Amino acid sequence: MFSLSFMRYAFWASTFISIVAGTVGVFVVARNLSFLTHTLSEIGFAGASFAVFMSWSPLAGMLLFTMTSSIMVGQMSAEESRREAVISATSALFIGLGILFLSLSSQTASSATSILFGSVVGISKNEVGQLIGLSLVVLLVILLIYRRLKFASFDRIGAQVNGVGEQVVAIIFLLLVALSVSVAAQIVGSLLIFILLTLPAASAKYYTTGTAKMIGLAILFSLAGTWTGLYLGYLTNWPVSFFIAVIEVVIYLAALVHRQHVVD
Numbered sequence: 001m002f003s004l005s006f007m008r009y010a011f012w013a014s015t016f017i018s019i020v021a022g023t024v025g026v027f028v029v030a031r032n033l034s035f036l037t038h039t040l041s042e043i044g045f046a047g048a049s050f051a052v053f054m055s056w057s058p059l060a061g062m063l064l065f066t067m068t069s070s071i072m073v074g075q076m077s078a079e080e081s082r083r084e085a086v087i088s089a090t091s092a093l094f095i096g097l098g099i100l101f102l103s104l105s106s107q108t109a110s111s112a113t114s115i116l117f118g119s120v121v122g123i124s125k126n127e128v129g130q131l132i133g134l135s136l137v138v139l140l141v142i143l144l145i146y147r148r149l150k151f152a153s154f155d156r157i158g159a160q161v162n163g164v165g166e167q168v169v170a171i172i173f174l175l176l177v178a179l180s181v182s183v184a185a186q187i188v189g190s191l192l193i194f195i196l197l198t199l200p201a202a203s204a205k206y207y208t209t210g211t212a213k214m215i216g217l218a219i220l221f222s223l224a225g226t227w228t229g230l231y232l233g234y235l236t237n238w239p240v241s242f243f244i245a246v247i248e249v250v251i252y253l254a255a256l257v258h259r260q261h262v263v264d
Contacts, residue, residue: 001234009128010187010240014226016135017184017196022219023142024180025201026211027173030153036174037194039073039090040066040181045190046094047182049101059130062182062190065094070178071171117241118189127186134183138176145172150211187226188241196222199248203255221251 001007028034044062051061073090142149152166177197184193200221204214229243 001231005125006123007230007234009123009125010230011227013123013128013131014187014230015223016132017187018200018222018226019219020135020138020180021184021196022200022204022222023139023215024176025197025222026204026214026218027149027153028177028197029201029205031173033074033177034194034198035087036070036074036177037181037197039087040070040178041185041190041193042091042094042098043069043073044181044185044193046098046101048185048190049098049105053101053105057127059127059182059186062185063179066178066181067175070174074170074174117192117239118185118187123186131183131186134179138179138183141172141176145169149173154211188244192241192245195245195248196225199252200225203248203252206255206259221248224251 002011028037043065047061047063047065048058049061050056050065051058054061069090073086148169152169180197181193184196188196200218201214203221204217207217208214225244225247228247229240232238232243233240
């Protein structure tokens with residue numbers, strides 16, 4: 001399997017994607033921003049479709065759309081009373097734009113499939129390098145703001161009382177989520193991004209309480225899904241994203257059973 005260059009590239013890419021998704025996902029779940037990853041997935045789809053239409057790299061289009069819209073969507077949906085309406089309106093708009101850009105594009109239907117469901121075969125050495133670079137940027141920024149982000153995510157009242165700049169932290173984090181969505185889409189596609197950014201972290205919180213421990217466990221669960229998914233995809237020639245989705249759901253269900261057993 002590793003004699004094939006595209007499989008080596010896929011495993012390198014999935015490793016860094018899993019580390020980013022596990023790390024960012026813990027704070028996404030803690031800040032109740034799971035809805036944002038779903039919304040950004042549609043925005044990323046539109047961005048990638050626009051890039052295909054413009055003959056750009058799909059990653060460039062996703063970065064452009066998600067980075068420029070993440071703060072707007074995050075701020076508009078801050079109030080729970082209007083969150084559903086904002087999500088519905090934004091999702092509908094960008095799905096429509098994505099379909100429009102693809103229909104206007106001269107590319108084949110395979111481009112749409114790659115954007116929606118990811119493409120392991122299509123990952124090149126250059127794209128892996130870009131992916132690793134973006135992943136390192138995300139991880140470095142999180143390391144720099146880790147204490148403030150942790151405080152603002154798990155103790156918002158305390159953060160406000162102690163003067164932690166929650167607004168600044170929130171904006172930086174929204175941009176990091178947008179960057180993570182664009183990175184993760186290379187493997188799982190825009191439709192299933194929220195799986196890696198929510199389920200591993202949601203599973204981890206049922207096993208431990210420490211932030212660092214949750215991050216480590218979320219990364220482990222994410223790696224289990226992506227590595228096993230790649231291997232099963234290689235054996236069966238079925239979509240890797242399907243296996244990743246099933247594995248992460250199974251892990252989450254096991255975490256729920258574990259939690260129930262502990263409570264009982």
